[in-house]
Amino acid sequence: MTTKTRLYSGMQPSAESLQIGNYIGALLNWKALQETHDAFFSIVDLHALTVPQDPALLAANTRRTAAQYIAAGIDPASSTLYVQSHVPAHAELAWLLNTITGFGEASRMTQFKDKSARHGAEATTVGLFAYPVLMAADILLYDTEIVPVGEDQRQHVELTRDLATRFNARFGETFVVPEASIVRETAKIYDLQNPTAKMSKSAESHAGVLWMLDEPSVTAKKIMRAVTDAEGGVVFDRENKPGVANLLTIYSSITGRTIASLEDEYAGRGYGDFKKGLAEVVTGTFGPVRQRVIEMLDDPAELDRTLAANADRAAAVAGETLARAYDRVGLLRGRTR
Numbered sequence: 001m002t003t004k005t006r007l008y009s010g011m012q013p014s015a016e017s018l019q020i021g022n023y024i025g026a027l028l029n030w031k032a033l034q035e036t037h038d039a040f041f042s043i044v045d046l047h048a049l050t051v052p053q054d055p056a057l058l059a060a061n062t063r064r065t066a067a068q069y070i071a072a073g074i075d076p077a078s079s080t081l082y083v084q085s086h087v088p089a090h091a092e093l094a095w096l097l098n099t100i101t102g103f104g105e106a107s108r109m110t111q112f113k114d115k116s117a118r119h120g121a122e123a124t125t126v127g128l129f130a131y132p133v134l135m136a137a138d139i140l141l142y143d144t145e146i147v148p149v150g151e152d153q154r155q156h157v158e159l160t161r162d163l164a165t166r167f168n169a170r171f172g173e174t175f176v177v178p179e180a181s182i183v184r185e186t187a188k189i190y191d192l193q194n195p196t197a198k199m200s201k202s203a204e205s206h207a208g209v210l211w212m213l214d215e216p217s218v219t220a221k222k223i224m225r226a227v228t229d230a231e232g233g234v235v236f237d238r239e240n241k242p243g244v245a246n247l248l249t250i251y252s253s254i255t256g257r258t259i260a261s262l263e264d265e266y267a268g269r270g271y272g273d274f275k276k277g278l279a280e281v282v283t284g285t286f287g288p289v290r291q292r293v294i295e296m297l298d299d300p301a302e303l304d305r306t307l308a309a310n311a312d313r314a315a316a317v318a319g320e321t322l323a324r325a326y327d328r329v330g331l332l333r334g335r336t337r
Ligand code: TYM
Pocket: 008, 009, 010, 011, 012, 013, 021, 022, 023, 024, 025, 026, 044, 047, 134, 135, 138, 139, 147, 148, 149, 150, 151, 152, 153, 156, 186, 187, 188, 189, 190, 198, 199, 200
């Protein structure tokens, strides 16, 4: 029996590569937390389906995302790293939670509002609307105490807390009420071309998105072209120098150095020098990760075996929680299986 605190998080396999915001806002954090927590990390392929996906690409991107988790330092022997759809309990619990979620409550989710405004009413699916409820099911199935995410997921974790509390009040103590864990400094990495907008896998232009699997020369070029300001000076000022502040955040999180020490190092030097230093640091980190991903994808059978074994581990925990929830609401299956 483990006495470690239970932790859960996930990412969508919605692009061929993760972007550096996923790495800094999530993976780096996960990597550190997995040492001291009982960690579950999923690749949420059911969530990815809430917007149109090419089937062959979705399958490929699911493996690529798993390989990136491992190459970036998630250890599938000590953490449970699995694919969401391999554990049917997620879809099953999501249905139960749908029945206690208010229409108005789900309509207030800002990510839903943004995405549905982008797609238009006809192209917006019920799946997209129910996305946060499926996310709540992910978290609650594992008696999760801590959910490490970026700022954009805070509202979804709040909804999860509300649903857990509501279910417990209505049907008796069933779910652990989780807490979001958000590292303030790195909770939001911005687009290099538009440093007031979040860097995102679904950005319309890729010029300001640093992909983990980009060729090092492409990464370096994107950094050299990052938007800064006319003022000069490598100083952290989020309000007036959002471009430089973002680059400093990236530099600091990847190297573990403080912003102040970076400001000192680059005092009196131009943006060109600073960007060159950053490009070296980023390509130095992602170069080996990229190499490792390429190697892993060369042997997909081995990767698939790892994912299958981890899904079994996840299903054992999730199955117990689902049975408990079914029993509480009066579904016979909870009592007979
Ligand atoms: P997703 O795939 O959009 O993003 C994965 C993680 O990366 C963080 N992130 C960022 N952090 C800082 N700066 C950025 N620019 C940036 N972009 C993304 C996200 O906050 C997230 O932590 N709904 C989730 C996936 C999910 C999940 C879950 C998470 C499904 N079920 C259960 C936690 C627990 C999502 O779309 O993440």
